[in-house]
Amino acid sequence: MMSTESANSFTLIGEASDGGTMENLSRRLKVTGDLFDIMSGQTDVDHPLCEECTDTLLDQLDTQLNITENECQNYKRCLEILEQMNEDDKEKLQTELKELALEEEQLIQELEDVEKNRKIVAEDFERVRAEAERLEQEEAQYQKEYCEFKRQQLELDDELKSVDNQMRYAQMQLDKLKKTNVFNATFHIWHSGQFGTINNFRLGRLPSVPVEWNEINAAWGQTVLLLHALANKMGLKFQRYRLVPYGNHSYLESLTDKSKELPLYCSGGLRFFWDNKFDHAMVAFLDCVQQFKEEVEKGWTWRKEKLKIQVAVVALTLLKHNLTLRSNGQKH
Numbered sequence: 001m002m003s004t005e006s007a008n009s010f011t012l013i014g015e016a017s018d019g020g021t022m023e024n025l026s027r028r029l030k031v032t033g034d035l036f037d038i039m040s041g042q043t044d045v046d047h048p049l050c051e052e053c054t055d056t057l058l059d060q061l062d063t064q065l066n067i068t069e070n071e072c073q074n075y076k077r078c079l080e081i082l083e084q085m086n087e088d089d090k091e092k093l094q095t096e097l098k099e100l101a102l103e104e105e106q107l108i109q110e111l112e113d114v115e116k117n118r119k120i121v122a123e124d125f126e127r128v129r130a131e132a133e134r135l136e137q138e139e140a141q142y143q144k145e146y147c148e149f150k151r152q153q154l155e156l157d158d159e160l161k162s163v164d165n166q167m168r169y170a171q172m173q174l175d176k177l178k179k180t181n182v183f184n185a186t187f188h189i190w191h192s193g194q195f196g197t198i199n200n201f202r203l204g205r206l207p208s209v210p211v212e213w214n215e216i217n218a219a220w221g222q223t224v225l226l227l228h229a230l231a232n233k234m235g236l237k238f239q240r241y242r243l244v245p246y247g248n249h250s251y252l253e254s255l256t257d258k259s260k261e262l263p264l265y266c267s268g269g270l271r272f273f274w275d276n277k278f279d280h281a282m283v284a285f286l287d288c289v290q291q292f293k294e295e296v297e298k299g300w301t302w303r304k305e306k307l308k309i310q311v312a313v314v315a316l317t318l319l320k321h322n323l324t325l326r327s328n329g330q331k332h
Contacts, residue, residue: 198222217248217265224250
């Protein structure tokens with residue numbers, strides 16, 4: 001493709017004799033270059049064109065020409081139709097046009113209303129969406145609290161079952177205790193050979209069976225405690241003596257002489273043969289047993305406990321017959 005600058009840059013060299021012809025040719029070239037510049041300004045294609053560009057341009061022009069001819073044909077047909085229409089058709093079309101214009105206005109108004117409603121719906125949607133998010137958060141919190149309460153409920157159920165089991169066990173123990181004689185359970189009275197026993201402590205001794213004095217003293221302590229508990233149960237106040245349970249050093253206190261103590265314990269040895277306080281203490285104890293027996297035989301009003309105490313009285317009576325003063329020489 002050749003530009004206008006190329007065209008303007010030509011310099012004609014000729015003979016001086018042909019000056020008029022050369023001048024005429026230069027003017028023609030200048031006019032041609034100006035025409036090319038004008039054409040280049042009117043289109044996107046620079047001029048002058050090469051052969052290939054010219055063919056392309058011609059194809060484009062043919063396409064535009066065909067489109068223009070088709071439009072022209074359409075316009076002609078429309079014009080022919082309009083020319084064939086009468087006045088009634090024109091009025092009808094005018095009426096339809098007005099109706100369409102009115103319908104257009106109505107549709108525009110409806111569109112505006114729809115747009116307003118759309119904005120309202122959009123606002124409602126945003127509000128509902130925010131409410132839904134809030135409800136989802138509350139649901140998540142509720143689910144969390146529900147799981148926590150469920151865990152606490154399970155723990156409380158376990159504790160309740162444990163408490164129920166403990167209650168049943170306690171009730172069983174209570175029923176068992178109600179059927180248990182506290183005196184029989186606390187003071188087991190039996191015999192071992194020729195000796196009466198209380199809580200497995202032998203009360204007495206023989207030359208052939210020298211029971212240790214510590215065991216005898218412990219047996220006396222248990223015996224004093226039993227009689228003291230039975231008397232308190234009945235509200236019995238002994239005359240002449242007061243029992244003082246003190247383990248294996250229990251004793252009786254004379255009510256007529258508070259300074260006089262009668263020990264129900266002994267360590268043996270020579271002192272045992274010369275000191276008769278132990279004998280007096282056993283006699284005093286048997287006196288208290290006799291008072292207790294007489295009180296029971298009066299007909300104590302606690303019927304259910306009477307039989308239990310009578311059993312204890314029989315046991316104490318056996319102990320009484322098992323006791324003999326050392327002057328007998330057989331039992332001590």
